[in-house]
Amino acid sequence: MARLVRKRGESQDNAPSVKRAKSSGSTLASRRASRLPAINDFPKAKTEKLDLFVFGTGSMSELGLGPAASTKEVKRPRLNPLLKKDEVGIVDFAVGGMHTLALDYKNQVWSWGGNDSGVLGRDTSQAQEQLRDMDDEDDDDEDGDLNELESTPGLVEGLPDIQIVQLIATDNLSGVLLENGEVWAWGTFRCNEGLLGFLDSEGIQKTPRHIPGFVNIVQVASGKDHIIGLDNKGIPYAWGNGQQFQLGRRILERTRLQSLEPREFGLKKIKFVGSGEFHSFAISENGKVYSWGLNQYGQCGVPINIEDGAVIAKPTEIEELTGKDVVYITGGEHHTLALTKSGEVYVFGRYDMKEIGIKKEDLPEDAYKDANGNTRAVPVPTKLTTLPRIKALTAGSHHSLAITESGVVYSWGFADTYAVGLGPVDDDVETPTRIANTATKEHDMKIVGAGGQFSVSGGVKLTSEEEIEKRLDEIEKFEDSL
Template sequence: MGVKRARTETTVPVKRARGKLNELPKLSGQKLDVFAFGTGTICELGLGPEVTEVKRPRLSPLLPADEVGIVALAAGGAHSLAVDHEGQLWSWGQNDTGCLGRDTRLSDAEIDEDLDLNPKESTPAKVTGIRSNISFVKVCATDSASAALTPTGNVYAWGTFIDDGHKSFSAGVEIQYKPERVPIQPKIVALASGKDHFLALTVDGHVYAWGVGTSFQLGVHVRSGRRTSTAGPLRVPGVDNIVSIAAGDYTSYAIDSTGKVFSWGLNNFGQCGISDPVGPKACIETPTHAEFWDDKHIVQIAAGGHHSLWLTKEGTMYTVGEINFNQLGVPIKELPENTVREQDGTPSYVPTPLELKWASDEEEPVSLPKMKFIACGTDHNIALSQEDGSIWTWGFGSVYQLGHGKTGDDGPEEEEVPRHIRNTATKERNMVWAGAGGQYSITASVHV
């Protein structure tokens, strides 16, 4: 299975600058307990060099809240980022593309040690190469790059973007090993990331994009090829007064101050939330008003490889796109008539959004709770309950990334509908954040 990822982040209320639409970010004072589950054969779990697999959520002993005090997190395809209570950056996971922002090469003596994983990559540690007077409040991760946001609205990034195997961070730079300030003039308040692109939201409600844009996920046409495909930062035309942004592997989304949703990028399965055009290679080439959502009060969007998840103010979830791995959370028998199917009748995708209504708890049908936070991996999803912060997962889960302790060897590889995770480590824990990587997942609760 290839590297997969998902992007989600929390929003922290802060003081709004006079005359500005959006608020400058502020460091959270809420310390978090961090949980990981899934497979970490390339160090994704961050649980040290001897842990390559966790079947159910496990509290990280390497990020103790009383000592480290993590307050913000991001999950990339195979690496994760965090911000501690002092505004310092932490990272762990695969570092082939420099996305950890620190040197993880091993000495000859360290290589000779009998360890399952690189100890420098599998153990959370601080990002280096940053001046001591610079602090951060938010982080964001693609499959191979990282970005972080300062409380003054500046963005720093490192790693690389990969287009058809070719790496490029910026003109003349293949891999950026240390955090470098991104040349965006307006102050930035939020970040979002896809597989190989970033979005940035300004205080004035404009959106900037950079990275690979060959599926129009940057909102402009970018020619394929090394260096030319890694473009930006570019101001995305056609979107103004934006208050929220999100991204999937090859898609981008924005919500304006009136609640209108705009989306652009690859739409072969309708994952932009727009039902026309769909089909092979279909793209929404420029930001387009997705009218379906006008009366839904959407407050958060999460997207994976070819599907997307939408959360309303009331806590209702909607889903649209590919269903080959049950990533929509809809029982096969409940699929609508317009479901697009393969030649043998197998459901392929649903081009129009559906409200999620189904759930299970210990494999028994239950009512789906209202949700407060959502996250998408390429083919799996996480939702957190409004009532108690419980974790619900569904979709593809062959390597424990759903957290139910099952794989294809001893149970279903997939969960057809959202299923409640029940285990001792998360019992009575109120989860407030979740991130879905490729083969792993992360959740975080308020420290108790």
């Protein structure tokens, strides 16, 4: 687990002194952009109330089930009783590395999880963790209960009274996209050396703040410590840590703080942006898919430089996805998932924790092997043939989830933290496997999200027994055909 997330209490202020660089501005680029036609519509807010399910490891309060020590591990999806559909009415959510944001039908944002970087947008400093009583022989939990304010969903403070259309969650920063194209955010960015900062500050922004560099934004993609925002003219802007070239431009150490200002980086006529933890994506108006950033496992889908520390320094077309009609693309730490308009899924990147969902005997010939002959990565987009038609998908750090058109969730990848929701399993889950527990078997899942060691799904309960049986028959028929 330690390899997946940072532990509580890790220093937030150990970044070396960096000379602040003066902004060179982008006045000329802004003037040129103002003359471009609008190609992207502003999104509408979601309105359907959802049941919210959580599963995985919640040692950092990620599951939002309250402070009891018994909520630290949830091996299969569990309905969150603190966010009941009829009482709270969650309509959307976003999952970061160790926290979650949820939007209710009243346009209020709820947050829970680790708050070391101020990502919850509310003060949790007054809560005290209840440690285990050393004299209690019946309590076998070494760490005791969780922080009550972090583990219990609470309302974010200080947001403007404007409709929210998208939530933003990275490892150390949170935010919202408003219907007027503004972005408000809080938290911080981190880099290899420690704390990087937030906008023009080297500290932590604990309450929501307007981000002036994002104007007329229609969509946002979140990485581990960077954000890509897309405007209505089809121009993407990047903000945050760029040490692995995930911002689409070179960031010099002496001017590192320039990355704390959202800037465009040369792409135009873009319809969609996506992100992995250290790599990024864009889909153009003509259907081309571009990637850039860390590529040491081929997670950029560009079959070059498959070695430790390798990067794709600028947006590069993923030629293997050309003509596939990709409409959505996202990634984990070292793997990528792409969804086509027809519901097909293409995968590429790291293999050894099974996060791309391909059986060993089905690996393509161009799979990359190490010096010992062990398969390390699949650098070329490969169609995942063991899934029915998919309507939504997500990537955690080392696991993946997908929702079928009929609302059933499949998962695969790293299983030690139970983030795949399949209960105790002996090994990592090699191929997509249906989550078929009692709590969710009658739900039409609409949204799914994944963090470092946990997952969240949201859906509505089907009311027709006939519909439930028909869906099950269709799914079982597909699985029997494999």
